[in-house]
Amino acid sequence: MASGHDGSTSVLAVRNEPGLDTTTAEKTHRVELPYEEYSAALARRSVRHVLRQWNLAGIEDDVLLVVAELVANAVVHGRLMEGSGTKGITVAIGLRAGVLGLRVQDHNPARPIPRVARAGATSGRGLLLVTALSSGWTSRPSDDGGKAVHVFWNLAPDLGTPAQPDALPRAS
Numbered sequence: 001m002a003s004g005h006d007g008s009t010s011v012l013a014v015r016n017e018p019g020l021d022t023t024t025a026e027k028t029h030r031v032e033l034p035y036e037e038y039s040a041a042l043a044r045r046s047v048r049h050v051l052r053q054w055n056l057a058g059i060e061d062d063v064l065l066v067v068a069e070l071v072a073n074a075v076v077h078g079r080l081m082e083g084s085g086t087k088g089i090t091v092a093i094g095l096r097a098g099v100l101g102l103r104v105q106d107h108n109p110a111r112p113i114p115r116v117a118r119a120g121a122t123s124g125r126g127l128l129l130v131t132a133l134s135s136g137w138t139s140r141p142s143d144d145g146g147k148a149v150h151v152f153w154n155l156a157p158d159l160g161t162p163a164q165p166d167a168l169p170r171a172s
């Protein structure tokens, strides 16, 4: 699928893949997005949908904020060497053995480095958010010459439990 601005062709590819950095992932989902500002919103929507399918809405706010920060970083900082291999930014999530993994891959081999933002600075805090909202993250070179940022969350046992509507307080 080609990229474009008309909204109908903005997602380059969506596919389930056999593994997220590992062939033993229990569930995975992957989406490829163009180097455009709107990709952060598309990635959020795609990941939100999958988290709800996986009964992981309890961790949704943190994961979606991290997704938005990392896709924004890929759009702003990650475009070098575009064209080798995949066309766009790849966002993949996977669930295995109580750990949720997120991978955001772009075409710039330079690795993200958390900055110490000056008090008055209006940027430079995205990776600090990623650190605060996840169990951990790292970045690694990818096969196409770029790199991938890997984030993981150790899930609390009850996050994987389907919602119990009967347990919710009733509206008066």
Ligand SMILES: Nc1ncnc2c1ncn2[C@@H]1O[C@H](COP(=O)(O)OP(=O)(O)OP(=O)(O)O)[C@@H](O)[C@H]1O
Pocket (backbone or CB within 6 Å): 073, 074, 076, 077, 078, 106, 108, 110, 111, 112, 113, 114, 115, 122, 123, 124, 125, 126, 127, 128
């Ligand atoms: N995908 C990336 N590829 C290459 N360098 C990156 C990438 N993401 C981040 N960086 C580098 O790490 C620095 C820190 O990233 P961070 O997200 O914390 O701040 P920012 O993107 O500069 O600002 P903000 O996220 O607050 O808008 C960036 O300024 C950039 O130099």
Ligand SMILES: [Mg+2]
Pocket (backbone or CB within 6 Å): 069, 072, 073, 124, 125, 126, 127
């Ligand atoms: Mg940033």
